[in-house]
Each structure stands twice: as structure tokens, then as C-alpha cells.
Amino acid sequence: MNTLMKRDLYVALAFLAALLVLPLFIGHSRYLLSVLMNCAGLSVVAFGVWLTFTIGRINICQAGFALIGGYTTAILLSRYGLSFWLALPLSAVVSAAIGALIGSFILKLRGIYFSMLTISLTEAIRLSFLNGGEFTQGSKGITGLPQPFAGDSPLPMYYLAVVLLALGLLVTWRVHYSRLGRIFRAMRLNEDLAESFGTNVWRYRVTAFAIACALGGVGGSYFAVFTQSVYPQSFTVEHSIYYMLFCFLGGLEFVSGAIVGAFALTILFELLSQFQQYQTLVYGVLMISVILLLPNGLMAVRSARIEGPSGRRTPSRPAPDSARAEATENPTTGSSS
């Protein structure tokens, strides 16, 4: 285990530990708990976006797959009276299956073309649910979903969020730090080379994307029961872009980057809520400065020093590679427009 991986692990474990004990101190405040639940749920969704980065694709359709997960859960719960504990994994499966199907066509595209297409995909998925007629109940959405836990305490839902965060982390971690993650990286850095030693690049891309969509589906399913409702408006292009920004802010080198970014931006957003209409402006300026000043994200702040003399051949930026350089360039143009 190298230094960077250790840092990744420590940060991830610190987050989990903090989330486990925090209710002892803030358990009295429903508001603070709900902010943390939001953060945790969004981290799960963001893991998916983060994972898509590892195959060199900027995913801006994660909100669409969260919406699919949310609607799957809502329909299974309200129409078929299924238990949430069955609906949750089924939502992941449905999102993954749809993701694999769509992905097998669109993952050939790369760079800005893939990103543009995924933006439209978020919108297309939203519109499908909006126009789903009786089945999805259009703009009224599906409301009044039963909660999985009896009683008035928010703590069970809170711990569910923590468990899902831990599961999402585990999946992403195992994928990234195993042979599979290395294959993903090989594909991103040199597709031809990866293919030359026998990698079925197409299959692995679809696999990565399906896992990413499953994580989006789990997050969407969680938010559906958390808010006891789902609307076409629940997850939109705007959200897809936030999920991408979480990853940029946290850092693409680290699995925990998705968590760091999700927590930092979500909490910041809450703090900015008193600025009302200036909220997005402040947010935008902040994002631009982060991307300009910290191109590798918060998690990489001290990387240059840790790499030490061994990093001589790759001076200022640790382990730069084409996908990352490309990835950090696109949002700069994206968020300023």
C-alpha cells in the first residue's frame, strides 16, 4: 500500500468514524442530521461519477440514473407494495441494466462528445418520467411513500445512509484498488495497449458504467424513501453537474475524493442558503477558483510534498495523465458558461 492509498484509506475511515459518532453530539437537531444524510446519499451517487472518471469518461448523466433508481423504488413500493429492502437492490439492478444498455452504445464516444451526450441523457430520462403517464404520474410525481423504519426517530434513516455510504465506498474501493481498477486505468491511458494484451475494452467500459449507474440507482432509491417522494424534478441536469463537481473538488486520484467533495459542497451550499439568489454565483466562483488553484482536488493538496524526490520526473503535478488533464480542463469551460 503506497502513501497515496494510505491517505485515501485514512480519510475514508475518518469520515465513516465521524458519521458513526456524530449523532451523539448533534442527534437533537433534525436539520443537522438531514444535512449529513444528504451528504452521505450524495456521496453514494458521486462514487458512480468518480468511477466513470477512472475509465476516462466525464459522466454528466448520473442524476438520470438516480432518477431511475428513485422511480423504480417508488413504483415498486407504491404500486406493488414491495418491501424497501427488496426495492433497494432491485433499483440498483434496474439502473445498472439500463446503464449497460445505453452505455454499450455511447461509451465509444470520448471527451466532450461523451459529456454532451450524457447531459442530454439526463434530460431525456427526466422527460421520460415526466411523460410516463399513469405509470409515473407525470409532474405530480409519486408521493406518500412508506418509510422503511417505524417510529419517529430520524436515526435509523441516518444510519441507513451511513451503511449505504460504507457499501458504496467498499464497492468503489475494491474495484479501483484491484486488478479491475488497473485495467480501467490501462484503458484510459492507452486503449490500444490495453487491447493488445487481450483486454476487451468495450466490455470493461460497459462494466464500469453499469457499476456507476447502479450506485446512482442506490442513491436515488435512498432519496426516494428519505423524502418519501420522487418527482421528475428530483434529479436534473443541474444535479448531474454537481455530482461531477463533487469529484473534481474532492480529487480524482482518491476514492474518498467523492466523499470529500460531496460533503464539502453540500455543507457549503447549506451555509450559502442565506444568500438566496447569490448562492449559485458564489458557488460558481468557488468552483472556478478550486479548479484553477487545486487542479487535482482537495485530497491532493499535499501530494507534491509526499511524492518528494521520487516525483522529480513529473514535477509540479502528481501523476498527471491525459485523462485527468483533459478532465480538469472541461469543467473550467463548463462552469463558466
Add this chain to the structure above:
Amino acid sequence: MSTAILEARNVTKRFGGLTANEDVNLVLSGAAGQVVSVIGPNGAGKSTFFKMLSGFLRPSSGSVLLHGQDITGMPPHRIARLGLVRTFQETTIFPDLTAMEHVSLAHQLHREASDLDVVLGTSRARGDEKRLSASAADILELMELSSVADVAARHLPQGLLRLLGIAMGLATRPQVLLLGEPYAGLNPEETNRAVSITRKIAASGVSVLLVEHDMKAVMAISDRVHVLYFGKKIAEGTPEEIRNDPKVIEAYLGQEDEELGL
């Protein structure tokens, strides 16, 4: 009927109006473990020809057969599975991974564990890691890279990176290994070393087909040489025959004599 290991039949590639390869025939027959070279002046279509053999380009017409099986137009990963692998000049893919980890990763085709096993870290996946590391160690030894097995790729000099690239190709356990300009840009000492290692690879039973500019190396190492000129094959024979072939000399006319090894 056909005992050829690899056979290219009338392979032609056109890019719009430009014909990069025209009716190129090449037969790699007989014993495994031979070294065959494809040479030619710049722009002769050598690289295009290699890309068609390994599946990275689809021929406009003609066919490629591996052990008699038609592999024309197959994707490279399937061709690799059937035993034909191409290596690349630019080899490093992970500056931070060690030589050992690169070669172990390139054992993709010889994994027993499924992707799910890998993610779950089952005993089968761990067994793979152990087995493949052992195999990678053997390959590194053959490539004379054992001493740098645990060095991160970004610290390796160009010459060793080239060898590492070939080592990754060997990790697929190919029957035919295509080497694209393996000696380009190496200093004489590195070239000598790479040439002797290429011999060792051939001696281990792998047929080596190489595209190369370094004539001295080509003449020294090859059992047979094929010459491409403006997309067509103009000569084929032993290094001795090629050296004395008037058509070849004419094709290379105006070039440094030394380049032909005359």
C-alpha cells in the same frame, strides 16, 4: 494443407486515394521460433501492414490467417487471445507502477478469477495474483529485467521501457509476437542487448515478426527479410539475398549505405 503459422494473402489497404499496402503476401511457415523482419524506406507501409496483422486496422481487401484461421477484421483483443500480439513503441502506461506490476497486469488473458472474484477478493483471485506474479517474474528474467522488477516505470530509462513493453506482450504467451521498431532510438549498447534478448525470445519458441529501421540489427537477427516499397513487397529472402538484391538496392538508392548495412 497449410502449415503456415501466420499468413497474409493479398493484403491491401487504401486510405481514400492513397494505397498504403497493395497485395502484400507474407508467410510465416516452418518452425516456431524464427525471426522475420519487414523492412522498407519511410512511408513504405510497414506500420499499416502490422496494424492489419494485429487487428488495429481492417484491410480493404485480402485476408490474414493465423494457424489457418481467418482473423481478418477481428478486434485486437480476440487476435491476442488466439496467439498473435503486437507491442508498442511507447510502453509505459502507469508511471507509478513497477515493472513487475506491469507484466502481471498484462496477464489479463491468463486470469482464472472472474471480475466478480477480483472485486470480492476471493481465494481464486488471490491465487491468480500469486500465479501471475510468478509468471511475470519468469518473463522479467527472460527479458533481463529482474533487477528492476520493483522499480516504478517512471524511473526506468528508455531502453528498459522498450524491453518492458515487449515483456508485457510476452505476458499474453503469444505464438507470434509483432515488434514495432523495437530498436528505434536506442543507443548501440542498448540495441545489442535488445537484439540478444529478441533471440532469446525466439529461442523460447515464439515466432518474432519485426518492423525495423536499424538495418544492422535486422541483418544480424533475421532468418528472413521482407522488403516493402511504396506499399508493395519487392523482395523476400535471407538477409544475404536481400543485401544483394538489385531491386532493394535501387529502392534504398540515395540513402546512406550504412543504413542498408552494405
